[in-house]
Amino acid sequence: xxxxxxxxxxxxxxxxxxxxxxxxxxxxxxxxxxxxxxxxxxxxxxxxxxxxxxxxxxxxxxxxxxxxxxxxxxxxxxxxxxxxxxxxxxxxxxxxxxxxxxxxxxxxxxxxxxxxxxxxxxxxxxxxxxxxxxxxxxxxxxxxxxxxxxxxxxxxxxxxxxxxxxxxxxxxxxxxxxxxxxxxxxxxxxxxxxxxxxxxxxxxxxxxxxxxxxxxxxxxxxxxxxxxxxxxxxxxxxxxxxxxxxxx
Numbered sequence: 001x002x003x004x005x006x007x008x009x010x011x012x013x014x015x016x017x018x019x020x021x022x023x024x025x026x027x028x029x030x031x032x033x034x035x036x037x038x039x040x041x042x043x044x045x046x047x048x049x050x051x052x053x054x055x056x057x058x059x060x061x062x063x064x065x066x067x068x069x070x071x072x073x074x075x076x077x078x079x080x081x082x083x084x085x086x087x088x089x090x091x092x093x094x095x096x097x098x099x100x101x102x103x104x105x106x107x108x109x110x111x112x113x114x115x116x117x118x119x120x121x122x123x124x125x126x127x128x129x130x131x132x133x134x135x136x137x138x139x140x141x142x143x144x145x146x147x148x149x150x151x152x153x154x155x156x157x158x159x160x161x162x163x164x165x166x167x168x169x170x171x172x173x174x175x176x177x178x179x180x181x182x183x184x185x186x187x188x189x190x191x192x193x194x195x196x197x198x199x200x201x202x203x204x205x206x207x208x209x210x211x212x213x214x215x216x217x218x219x220x221x222x223x224x225x226x227x228x229x230x231x232x233x234x235x236x237x238x239x240x241x242x243x244x245x246x247x248x
Contacts (some may be wrong), residue, residue, distance in 0.1 A: 001192060006192060014141070017215070026066045027244075030095060030231045031125060032124075032129075032130045033039075033126065033129070033130065034126060034202055035125040035126045035128065035190075035201065035205075036127035036128075036129075036203050037125050037201055037204050037205040037208055038205065038218060039205060039208060039209055039215065041205070042075050044072050044201065044202045044205050045073075045202075045206055045209055046074050046075070046076065047199075047202040048090055048202035048203045048205050048206025048207070048209075049070065049074060049085060049206050050084070050085065050203055050218070051199060051203050052203055052206050053084075053085040053087065053096075053164075055158055055159065055175040055187075056203075057087065057096060058098060058099065058100060059098055059109075060098065060113050060114065060115065061095070061096055061098045061115045061116070061117075062095065062096035062115065062116060062117045063096070063097065063115050063117055064092055064095065064117040064118070064210070065083070065095060065096050065213065066092075066094060066095055066211050067081050067082065067086055067091075067092045067093070067094065067095075067096065067187070068089060068092040068093050069083075069095070069107060069213055070085070070096075070213075072108070073209070073213055073216055074209075078091055078092045092123055097194045098113075098172035099113050106128060109154045109155070110142070110154050111142075112152065113155075116210070117210055117211065118211045119207055119211065120204070120207045120208040120210070120211040121211040121212065125204050125205075125207075125208045128130055128203075128208075129200055129201065129204045129206045130149050131147060131149040131150055132159070132203065133200060134147050134148040134149045134164040134183065135147050135156075135157035135159075135160070135163075135168065136167060136168045136180070136183050137164060137165055138168070139166055139226070141154075141155040142154065143155065144156060145157050146168075148180050148183065158177070159196075160189065161189055161190055162165070162189045162190050162191045162195075162199060162228075163185075163189045163191065163196050163235035163245050164185050164186075164187050164188040165185070165186050165187040166183045166184065166185055166186065167184050167186045168180045168181075168182075168183055168184075168218070169181050169182050169183070169184055171214065183194075191219070
């Protein structure tokens with residue numbers, strides 16, 4: 001995919017997946033399924049960064065994430081990030097911004113697409129994963145798509161070529177509306193449901209990282225803190241033992 005195509009495709013994504021229980025749970029208001037992300041899986045974060053930058057970054061900025069910091073945290077070089085993940089010509093020390101202007105976003109979608117730096121902290125990883133799984137075709141919507149997790153979202157499912165096309169099956173009418181009962185995969189995409197689950201998991205993990213890049217370092221430091229406290233406890237036990245030996 002060329003950089004221009006990446007920008008155009010990314011501009012269409014708010015966050016889109018195959019017919020899974022996630023959509024049904026979300027539509028019913030039940031607890032969302034576990035996203036299954038693992039921030040310790042660096043390969044997943046790298047894949048998520050590639051997917052996000054190719055399909056989301058044309059519209060959705062990450063104003064609290066710098067390219068250089070992304071390279072450091074994800075085990076990449078700045079040259080790799082600049083060549084493969086930077087489509088705006090920004091410098092390594094600059095934040096991830098979009099080429100689309102707010103005016104263009106409003107003209108295309110009715111409202112400028114939001115920054116997604118802290119979407120995982122606001123909504124949670126489970127919500128993002130369920131949202132990406134829950135797009136379905138809806139001719140009544142301006143962009144031709146709807147979503148059971150975020151009804152009437154003004155974003156199409158730009159991951160549909162991977163996921164396939166989902167259609168909604170509606171339940172009995174209630175209060176003048178027919179609720180979505182389940183989503184059916186009417187036309188398969190280029191990925192199997194299991195492969196698409198991994199795609200969504202990677203994007204979700206990257207957004208979870210973007211919400212708190214320091215979280216990766218905190219986990220690493222936490223291990224050393226626990227070891228230090230354990231060693232300190234051992235020294236305190238030895239000191240107590242020596243003190244009471246003299247007392248006795």
